[in-house]
Amino acid sequence: MSLILLSPPASEPVTLAELKQHLRVTHTDEDALITGVLVAAVRAVEARGGLACMPQQWRLTLDAPPMETLHLPIAPVASIDAITVTDGEGAPQPVDASVYEFASGSPGRLRPAGPWPQPAPKIDGVRIDFTAGYADAGAVPEPLKQAVKILAGYFYETREAAHETRVYTVPQSVDALLAPYREFRL
Structure with a gap:
């Protein structure tokens, strides 16, 4: 991670x-x-x-999709911007929002709601891009x-x-x- x-x-x-x-x-x-x-x-x-x-974008990389609720490491989380899984050719494939649930705030939480596609590489195959921070000063x-x-x-x-x-x-x-x-x- x-x-x-x-x-x-x-x-x-x-x-x-x-x-x-x-x-x-x-x-x-x-x-x-x-x-x-x-x-x-x-x-x-x-x-x-x-x-x-203040608002800033982060990427959390994981070796495998989360199996249970994942607390994002920076708070407050405003949004999930994209989740991708790397395929066998090394290309990022988007994960459909229907396979996860997301709760914004402190902490931001992400939980699987269905089966995720499995990444081909064993290291850093899942990318979760999110925006964290308060709306403004x-x-x-x-x-x-x-x-x-x-x-x-x-x-x-x-x-x-x-x-x-x-x-x-x-x-x-x-x-x-x-x-x-x-x-x-x-």
Whole structure:
């Protein structure tokens, strides 16, 4: 199983102006740096929480079709864009929507509703393309935006991973803000 980003988000859930206000930065001298820490903070929050803040397309590849309910690894899931199975000639063949059921949200779930065609290759023969993320920046929950701002502020102030007398860690408030959005499986 592998997960591949097909199409990154077109924008971030926090604007440069919002982050600069949070950082109390009024000049434009470091806009490129602040934009960089903003993007890094968003990606770190998404990775830590198994989340997609803004709409983005992903591909999950499997060796075989799912036999039971499959929880998609990034939430919230907005849609299944395509499912294909690779045939004996190596060509992707579309899987008819009648052979699976899909539930969007957190987590997105996919369950077989009938027999799936079997892929010819043994590795990565099934491709599930899906869109994950909140509809727009206004739909992203405020606690996630706050986690991004806190982490971006931390990256801005602490530009090195360690110092000779101290190792830096992610602020605990980031994990506390992410906790309600993480998926836990039993």
